[in-house]
Amino acid sequence: MTKSGPCPAISPNLNEKAAVKRKLPAALITAFNAAAITATPLAAQEILDRQEPLPPPIEEMHPVIVPRPLERIPTGEFGDKVRLGYRLFVNSQLLRDRYVGNDLSCVNCHMDAGRRANSAPLWAAYFAYPAYRKKNDKVNSFAERLQGCFTYSTNGEGPPVGGAEAIALSAYAYWLGMGGLMDFYELDGSVPAISDEELVKGGRREDFPMPVALKKALPVDKRAALAGRGYPPLQNPPEAYSPERGQQVYVEHCLLCHGADGQGFASAGVHTLPPLWGPQSYNWGAGMHRINTAASFIYENMPLGKSIQLTQQQAWDVAAYINSRERPQDPRFLGDVEKLRKKYHHHQCYYGQSLDGGEILGSEAFADFPRRGD
Amino acid sequence: MKPAPVALYLCLFGTVPCSNSFSSDMPPAAEVCAGCHGVYGQGLEKLGPRIAGLSATYISEQVRHFQVGERRNVSMHTLAMEIEGEPLAQVANYFAAQSVRPVTILRRGEKILFTDPAERLAYQGDWPRLLPACVSCHGPSGTGVGDIPRLAGQQADYLRNQLRDWQQGRRKGDRDGVMANIAGKLNDDEIRALSRYFAELE
Incomplete structure (x- = not known):
């Protein structure tokens, strides 16, 4: 298969037809993936052999995810959802008064639009759900986890799981993670489009639709532990924090x-x-x-x-x-x-406490989800 | 050290009028500034950058930087030594209050596919190099945020010189070396392209 030549717009129904890369030096693959143009018409038409085992990981460790450049978001309906997700992520004020109740955007706490390792990257979160959360005492899908972000971090209200916003943000997270995984395991081609229903659940489950080879390389119990997830915990400080x-x-x-x-x-x-x-x-x-x-x-x-x-x-x-x-x-x-x-609040926080004889924090807290007109 | 522009000296020593007409609300101390920055602070190519609409805090701070040598420019150093206190505050407020030509605002996320690498850098940064998007601090379309200066519509030559000065340690005074760090990661082509990009925004 050739690696050069112009790439036509990849139609959504070809998304799943990827080709496995073999014996390509990692550096070459990285350089290749960095390019905006990826699959050749030939590659796009090859059908992935889902039964074939993947080459062993480059290192005996969890995969290192490097999300693809945004230029590689596919054209078509699925790509549109991914793009909307990106848009909402970097300017969440588009959802002001609907689901967002403060001046924050997702990107404020997740650097590089949720792409950066060790900055609570979206791709790692996607493969960590569904999961049980103590916060609401149930198994949360990825979209339910997103709802938590809106309720607490943007002081608003979770967008409905089946709504365009939750689907778009899930699609963006999925595309970041899946593209990075495919590159790491040397799977060529576009990130396969999956249904909205599958998108919002998250990638940490047996029935998550992914190539069999990828499933084997990254079993469910390993998906929540992608390197670079969350914010790396610090040691306790030498002196009590002040x-x-x-x-x-x-x-x-x-x-x-x-x-x-x-x-x-x-x-x-x-x-x-x-x-x-x-x-x-x-x-x-x-x-x-x-x-x-x-x-x-x-x-x-x-x-x-x-x-x-x-x-x-x-x-x-x-x-x-x-x-x-x-x-x-x-x-x-x-x-x-x-x-x-x-x-x-049995954790390191000041909620319900008075510092230096001041008011008890939380006792004069500001309103939840204030609308701008209020 | 760059020589001071001839026009500045002519202006300073009264050989030629600094400007044909002064704005009626211009504080007297600002008259000398107008010679190179224009009566309304819109800047004069090759003489002085646009200072209209910058935050008053930023303007005063830059004057102080010229005083102490954190920014280097012979004419600005000389002039900056002449002003402080209330007159400086008046000058800063005057130019801060001047309006600038508005630009069409492009917010992050409104555009995803960039054909201009400078625009991509401005809106997405280049995080593998730990380069944040310019607009995350300078605001959408580089229109300035808080005390962080506006880039939109600034002279390309000025922007390029500043990035080079940050890069080479000739300009200092940024908190924690933020701009020195960023400029240090940019290559000459990127500096040129970014300067032109912000200068030409409409």
Whole structure:
């Protein structure tokens, strides 16, 4: 099969017809996959032998996912869903007042539009669901997990599982992950289109539609543990984290972009520099309100572009500072901060606590899902 | 060190008027600025960049950077040494208040397929090189956010010189070396293309 020549638009019904790459040096494959044009007409017409075993992984480890460039999102109906997912991810304000209740966009916490390893990449999350979550005490599909992001991190309301938004975001996550897996295991071709019903469930299940060879290479029990998932946890800090020290770190390293008042800055209606606390930030139920989660995120991803590396102590301290400020109420709140603290906040956070004799955090929390007109 | 433009000296020493007409609300201390940046701060090619519409904090800060040598330009250093306190605040507020030609705003996600590599870099960055999208700090279409300056409609030559200065350590004063870090990862072609891209936005 040839690797050169123009590539016609790949029609959706050919998406599943991929070809296995054999004996190609990894570097060549990487370079090849980096190109916007991939499959030749010939390759697109070859039918994948789903029974053939895959070549062994390049290294004896979990696959390293490098999502494909966006130019490789296929044309057609499936590709349109992926593109919509990307669009909503980088500008979630498109869903303002419908499902989003603050100034945040998904991309604010997931660098490179959810593509970057160690920045809670979307592709790793996709293959970690369905999964049981203590947060709502049930097995969650990927779309249900997404609903959690909207409820807590964007202080809004989960888009319906069968709706265009959840399908689009699932499609984008699936395309990122599947394309990266196919490249890692040297499977050529477009990411196969799968039904909306399959898309929203997530990839961590026996009946997830994927080539048999890929299924064998990455059994269900390994899918939740893709390298680069989540934010890599930090060690406990040398000294107990301190909001006071954190304030100094904030002033020195964060203030320019996030503002002295932590409210970030908007331009043309988009808070590209997001608010970190207050009514327009994530609420007391969001993962980021945990000091350990915020510390890991900050250590790994801030300042944007990593011109400097904060120390672990600085990351913990500034995470404590940011999360010692009032923010929107935990949506599970039923009128009693202390009760809620006891039920849901047995982790590193300040919800339900008073710092330096101040008000109990959560007692003056801002509204959940305020509409702009309110 | 670059020599100061002749026009600046002529203007400074009163040989020629700095500008034909001054805006009535222009503070006296801003008159000297107008010689190179224009009465309304729109910039004059080869003389001075557009400063209209930049945040007052940013403008004052840049003057301070010229004073202490974090930015290097002979004429700006000389002039910056002449101003501080209230007059500086007035000058900064005056130019900050001037309007700039609006550009069509392209928000992230509105375009996914880029044929112009500079535009792709501006909107998606290049994360394998740890290069964030320019618009994530400079705003959609580079229109500026908070105290982070506007790039849209700025002179291409100026933008290119600044990126080179960041890259080569001639411009400093950015928090945590953010811009030095970013410019250091860009090659000459990218610098040229990005400068032209933002300059030509309409």
